[in-house]
Amino acid sequence: MSWIAEALLHVHNWCHGVAKIKSATPKSDNPLRFGVLGAAEINFVALFDPIFTHPGVTVNAIVARSLSKAQAQIDKYQLKNIKAYGSYVELLDDPDIDAVYIPLPNGLHCEWAIKAMEAGKHVLIEKPIASNAEQARRIREVSEKIGKVALEAFHWRFHPAAHQVKEIVDSGKHGNVISVYAQFYVSAGFLKDDDIRFQYDLGGGACLDLAYVFSGTTYFASDDIRASKFNVLAATPRLASVDKKVDAAMEAIFEVEQPGRPTIVCNVSADIARPKLFGLIPKLWEGTPSLSIELEKARIDFPAFVGPWLNHTITITEKKDDGSLSTTKHTEQCYSGGPQWGEGRGERWWTSYRYQLEAFAEMVRAQEAEKEYAGPTLSLDESVRVMELIDAVYQKADLPRRGL
Numbered sequence: 001m002s003w004i005a006e007a008l009l010h011v012h013n014w015c016h017g018v019a020k021i022k023s024a025t026p027k028s029d030n031p032l033r034f035g036v037l038g039a040a041e042i043n044f045v046a047l048f049d050p051i052f053t054h055p056g057v058t059v060n061a062i063v064a065r066s067l068s069k070a071q072a073q074i075d076k077y078q079l080k081n082i083k084a085y086g087s088y089v090e091l092l093d094d095p096d097i098d099a100v101y102i103p104l105p106n107g108l109h110c111e112w113a114i115k116a117m118e119a120g121k122h123v124l125i126e127k128p129i130a131s132n133a134e135q136a137r138r139i140r141e142v143s144e145k146i147g148k149v150a151l152e153a154f155h156w157r158f159h160p161a162a163h164q165v166k167e168i169v170d171s172g173k174h175g176n177v178i179s180v181y182a183q184f185y186v187s188a189g190f191l192k193d194d195d196i197r198f199q200y201d202l203g204g205g206a207c208l209d210l211a212y213v214f215s216g217t218t219y220f221a222s223d224d225i226r227a228s229k230f231n232v233l234a235a236t237p238r239l240a241s242v243d244k245k246v247d248a249a250m251e252a253i254f255e256v257e258q259p260g261r262p263t264i265v266c267n268v269s270a271d272i273a274r275p276k277l278f279g280l281i282p283k284l285w286e287g288t289p290s291l292s293i294e295l296e297k298a299r300i301d302f303p304a305f306v307g308p309w310l311n312h313t314i315t316i317t318e319k320k321d322d323g324s325l326s327t328t329k330h331t332e333q334c335y336s337g338g339p340q341w342g343e344g345r346g347e348r349w350w351t352s353y354r355y356q357l358e359a360f361a362e363m364v365r366a367q368e369a370e371k372e373y374a375g376p377t378l379s380l381d382e383s384v385r386v387m388e389l390i391d392a393v394y395q396k397a398d399l400p401r402r403g404l
């Protein structure tokens with residue numbers, strides 16, 4: 001599945017001349033040294049590519065359950081000066097590793113994030129942070145106790161476009177938020193039946209795999225997610241043919257209640273095996289994620305909210321007095337700087353993963369220097385709240401929580 005993101009990234013990098021920038025990026029004397037837990041498909045897009053343009057970060061080791069698989073990934077991407085390991089514990093024992101990236105199946109995130117922190121490493125954990133809220137709380141507890149950074153890799157939250165939309169919403173200029181809608185579909189056939197996403201024991205299911213729809217709706221609906229109360233009103237799954245505990249698709253409606261604000265209704269729709277048209281044609285036109293925010297005086301459309309680095313638009317359509325949409329529209333884009341990074345930070349060509357890496361590296365440096373990190377972030381409290389919402393959706397749908 002990640003081959004699609006990788007192909008798009010190659011086109012993006014080619015269009016922006018990133019190859020030259022990569023070869024012209026020297027590494028600092030004291031870089032943050034990453035070890036990668038698993039030769040996962042997503043490694044190139046989410047970690048290697050951003051590292052190539054970050055002067056302060058290197059990848060120093062990859063481990064796979066078989067040494068030859070780790071070595072094969074090193075060879076495939078022509079990575080230099082990297083150790084290959086054949087046992088996860090061996091990598092965690094390596095004193096030359098400062099931080100561990102965890103692109104394991106969701107059901108293994110919690111176990112290995114905790115083991116990595118206990119081995120003295122900071123952790124960047126692929127989304128979703130864990131299989132359920134209880135596991136997410138355990139990660140938060142260990143991170144706080146040991147004093148290591150643990151960050152959920154919801155990369156879209158680090159892109160300036162997301163911050164721009166958030167600022168527009170929070171400005172109050174368009175009134176209160178009434179509702180938020182988010183969808184993300186993957187066409188049937190893109191994921192094989194034995195994919196980790198269809199395995200209950202590995203934390204499979206549309207809600208967890210496409211958790212962006214929960215992260216997106218709650219981010220824009222909540223002033224402070226810690227003070228928001230979520231009530232799941234409806235959750236309708238379509239079960240996977242390979243395992244009836246796994247949601248191939250989920251449609252859910254939930255309310256967000258917060259002090260001093262009108263209740264907001266959120267609708268989410270996620271599908272990891274979207275049925276084809278006439279059973280034959282993948283509905284590729286439905287393939288891009290999308291998100292819309294209905295406010296009292298306007299509607300904001302932020303399609304491609306998950307991958308704004310490729311190309312995005314933020315369209316604000318004003319409403320007439322009767323609440324219907326007017327023809328007055330305004331479209332903007334934001335690829336660098338923005339309200340949270342600030343003027344001059346980032347580049348047009350930075351992917352959301354590159355922004356995420358920038359933030360993670362700064363968080364680690366701040367933590368090590370016992371300083372406050374003030375840049376864009378995604379707190380473990382937010383990660384826990386999103387997982388609590390997903391647990392509640394599974395409960396409403398009469399499906400077992402993952403990770404039991």
Ligand SMILES: NC(=O)C1=CN([C@@H]2O[C@H](COP(=O)(O)OP(=O)(O)OC[C@H]3O[C@@H](n4cnc5c(N)ncnc54)[C@H](OP(=O)(O)O)[C@@H]3O)[C@@H](O)[C@H]2O)C=CC1
Binds near residue numbers: 001005037102196
């Ligand atoms: N941020 C993003 O844009 C994306 C994030 N993701 C997330 O990344 C994670 C990995 O996804 P993806 O790269 O597609 O998955 P892959 O199946 O390619 O990778 C999963 C890795 O987990 C390891 N693994 C360990 N135990 C098991 C097991 N019991 N069964 C299967 N694999 C195991 C394998 O490692 P080994 O090499 O040791 O055999 C494998 O490399 C998921 O959490 C997913 O949600 C995925 C795609 C995009």
Ligand SMILES: O=C1OC[C@@H](O)[C@H](O)[C@H]1O
Binds near residue numbers: 001272
């Ligand atoms: O970005 C993504 O796209 C498709 C999903 O299956 C994947 O896990 C997700 O992170």
